[in-house]
Amino acid sequence: MTTAESASLRPAHVTRTTYNATSFGAGALFGIGLGISGMTNPQKVLGFLDVTGAWDPSLAFVMMAALAVHITLSRVIRRRGMPLFDRTFHFPTRKEIDAPLVVGAALFGVGWGLAGFCPGPALVSLASAKAPAIVFVASMTVGMMLQHATRRAPGNSASPSQPAS
Amino acid sequence: MHERKVHAYDSEVTFSALAIAAPLVGGALIGLAASVVLFAHGKVAGISGIFGGLFQREAAAEAGALGAPADQAYRIAFVAGLLAAGLALGALQPGAFAGLNPPPVSLPLVAVAGVLVGFGTRLGGGCTSGHGICGIARFSGRSIVATLTFMATGAVTVFVVRHLLTGAP
Numbered sequence: 001m002t003t004a005e006s007a008s009l010r011p012a013h014v015t016r017t018t019y020n021a022t023s024f025g026a027g028a029l030f031g032i033g034l035g036i037s038g039m040t041n042p043q044k045v046l047g048f049l050d051v052t053g054a055w056d057p058s059l060a061f062v063m064m065a066a067l068a069v070h071i072t073l074s075r076v077i078r079r080r081g082m083p084l085f086d087r088t089f090h091f092p093t094r095k096e097i098d099a100p101l102v103v104g105a106a107l108f109g110v111g112w113g114l115a116g117f118c119p120g121p122a123l124v125s126l127a128s129a130k131a132p133a134i135v136f137v138a139s140m141t142v143g144m145m146l147q148h149a150t151r152r153a154p155g156n157s158a159s160p161s162q163p164a165s
Numbered sequence: 166m167h168e169r170k171v172h173a174y175d176s177e178v179t180f181s182a183l184a185i186a187a188p189l190v191g192g193a194l195i196g197l198a199a200s201v202v203l204f205a206h207g208k209v210a211g212i213s214g215i216f217g218g219l220f221q222r223e224a225a226a227e228a229g230a231l232g233a234p235a236d237q238a239y240r241i242a243f244v245a246g247l248l249a250a251g252l253a254l255g256a257l258q259p260g261a262f263a264g265l266n267p268p269p270v271s272l273p274l275v276a277v278a279g280v281l282v283g284f285g286t287r288l289g290g291g292c293t294s295g296h297g298i299c300g301i302a303r304f305s306g307r308s309i310v311a312t313l314t315f316m317a318t319g320a321v322t323v324f325v326v327r328h329l330l331t332g333a334p
Contacts, residue, residue, distance in 0.1 A: 020242040022205045027246020028253075030198035030210065030294075035254035037191020041264035049316075049323040058184050062192035063297060069196025070302040074203055083207030090208050091303065092290070097310050104289020105296070109315030111281030113322025116269045118293040119286060120212040122279075123244060125262055127251025132268040132275050139276040143283020144217040151287075 014085045022085070031124040037062040040125050042116025042132070049113050199299055206239065211295020212247070213286035215240050270326075289315075 038044045038059060047056035083089060112118050117125070117136050125133035199210040219240050254261040268275060286292040289311050291300060296315075300308020 016238065019206070020238050022201070023239045023242040024246040024249070026198045026201040026205070026210065027243035028250045029194055029201065029246075030212075030243075031247040031250020032253065033191045033194030033196075033198060035191070035250060035258060035261040036194065037188045039191070040251075040254070040261050042269040043264035046269060046323055046327075049319045050327060051320050052324050053327055058188050061185055061188035062195065065189045065192030066196035066199070066298045067302055069193050070199045070203075070298055073196070073200035074302055077200060077204045080204075083203065084205045086207040088207060089203070090206075092209065092300075092305070092307070094290075094307065097307055100288050101290060101307055101311055102314055104285045104287070105311040105314035106289075106318045107281050107285030108289055108292060109285070109318030109320075110322045111278040111283075111285060112293075112315060113319035114270060114281070114326065115275045115278035116264070117275075117278065117282065118212075119216060119282065120247065120292070120294055122282075123212065123216065123247045124251040124254065125265060127248045128255050128262040128265060130262060130265040130268075131272060132265050133262075135272050135275045136279040136282075139279030140283035141220065143280035143285075144213075144287050145220050145283075146280070147284045147287035148217075148221055 019085050030120065033066075034121050034124050039118075040121040042121075045116035045118075045121075046113070049116075195294075195298065199294070199302075202243075203299075209295055209299045210243075211291045211299060213283075213292040214290070214295055215243050217283075217287050219244070285315075 034040055039062060044056060044059065047054065048059040050056070077083070078089065108118075115132070115136060117133075119140065122133060122136045122140060126137050202208050202210040219237065270278075282292075289296070291297075291308065291311060293312075293315075296305075296308040296311040301312060
């Protein structure tokens with residue numbers, strides 16, 4: 001068991017339970033933050049994006065506070081050299097600003113502006129069992145699977161990717 | 166800012182201070198949660214990546230946009246945490262979901278929005294958390310461009326829907 005788990009990069013002393021319980025705790029903290037901040041209220045989000053109308057700038061403070069905390073803490077964390085449960089950090093390595101990045105972000109923004117939901121707040125709202133949250137998360141999942149199914153690996157011969165169905 | 170100090174007990178000013186305090190406190194918790202993931206797991210707390218990876222084969226997820234190793238249990242635990250937060254908010258602060266009653270837009274439009282958000286975040290490799298918080302905190306050029314782009318198209322969409330199509334002021 002302990003040697004088989006080395007494939008997941010977890011150091012041997014970190015149990016699966018500790019690793020996943022911490023993930024659960026981080027998700028819960030993230031979700032509480034989203035709820036307190038107002039991000040789970042689509043009307044408020046639409047008000048924030050309504051820059052030419054009755055603009056509600058309060059959600060800008062969410063991003064400012066989150067960035068202030070995360071920039072400060074991540075600087076300290078990265079100085080450690082490695083995370084607590086792993087041997088290395090997993091940062092995105094791509095640098096190029098390409099069409100998929102811009103087109104994807106643009107489509108996401110249109111969807112965000114239509115309903116006032118982005119993925120995190122939508123998942124938190126799913127717990128309310130209200131129809132808009134259920135419909136949004138279900139269709140978001142469909143959109144993700146659609147993207148996976150149409151995904152090509154340009155110049156990436158290393159991954160013999162098959163349609164994720 | 167200086168006005169708040171002068172009229173510290175003015176009800177209008179107190180209201181606006183509260184209206185700013187909640188986003189600040191909530192935002193700080195979000196930043197803290199992203200820092201926990203970085204500190205403990207060494208990963209980027211991008212929710213579209215964490216959730217979307219659930220619907221990918223492990224090998225494909227490994228080459229995913231966020232470069233995180235595939236670990237389905239880690240993803241499930243994080244999403245379960247988000248849902249648990251939703252249950253807690255529903256019990257303690259029902260106002261958190263007040264904006265869903267009535268729905269912001271018709272349900273068919275919500276469905277269209279969901280598909281766009283799902284497809285777009287996976288194509289663009291992140292959403293408000295992965296690009297908007299974690300990426301910008303690393304001063305990643307890709308994330309800055311992505312965030313400016315989705316903020317812009319979001320604002321344009323609201324302008325078109327609210328002011329061009331419905332003619333609201």
